[in-house]
Amino acid sequence: MTSTPCWTAITSCAAGARTASRPPRRCNAWASPSRFRSIRRASSMFDTVIHGGTLLTPAGPLDADLAIAEGKIAAIGADLAGIELIDAAGLYVLPGAVDPHVHLDMPVGETRSSDDWRSGTLAAACGGTTTVIDFVEPAPGQPLLEALRARIRQAEGQAVIDFALHMTLTDDNERTLAQLPGLVRAGCTSFKTYFTYPGFRVSDGQFLNILAAAKAAGGLVLLHAENDAILSHLTAQLLAAGRSAPEFHAAARPAIAEGEAIQRAMA
Secondary structure (H helix, E strand, O other): OOOOOEEEEEOOHHHHHHHHHOOOOEOOOOOOHHHHHHHHHHOOOEEEEEEOOEEEEOOEEEEOEEEEEOOEEEEEEOOOOEEEEEEOOOOEEEEOEEEOOOOOOOEEOOEEOOOOHHHHHHHHHHOOEEEEEEEEOOOOOOOHHHHHHHHHHHHOOOOOOEEEEEEEOOOOOHHHHOOHHHHHHOOOOEEEEEOOOOOOEOOHHHHHHHHHHHHHHOOEEEEEOOOHHHHHHHHHHHHHOOOOOHHHOHHHOOHHHHHHHHHHHHO
């Protein structure tokens, strides 16, 4: 389910779709130039070589081959040999992007997000994104691991790139927090919280308890940071004035509402 940075070769949406039909191998870590040389001397045949492309590196474009061994970037050089050869002639070869916030095939109010797992991940691949991270929103009282597995089943067989999931937490009761270590062991290591929205909003005290439990479990906490009182007050004013068109959405969410929530979370 989870992924680490990998490389992909693209020049257009069509090329991205070709990549998506067989996701790039995962590359678990960057190797230093000295590491490249030591591996190259130790083995004349790599698992995979991406040949003939233009690598986009931190130092700039580089026409070279890129070799992968045991799932890691092993060498950059010329005329590298591999068991599997990928012809990237005329293509750019770049690290696959990770989009950590997407909503695919998810209920949103009375509608559903426009992209499902297949169309959304195909679009991601067309832009050079090789991993997306979506969300799990458990039903009230639903075991969190059960909700995670159901969301994974929804994506499997549809997603054409790697994916991971954040778990949404809406309370800090003992039963909920006791499930966090099991989620981390299952590969779900990040937990989404909200300071606004009915049914999702947690109090400051609940947020602090979630932070402590996530830390103890080895997880991370995400926060939708907006001051609920400011949003509710301005939304009511706008609705009373008949200003309900989409253009007024931003007016109900001034920067101070976000800033205050961020400051409160960091305090």
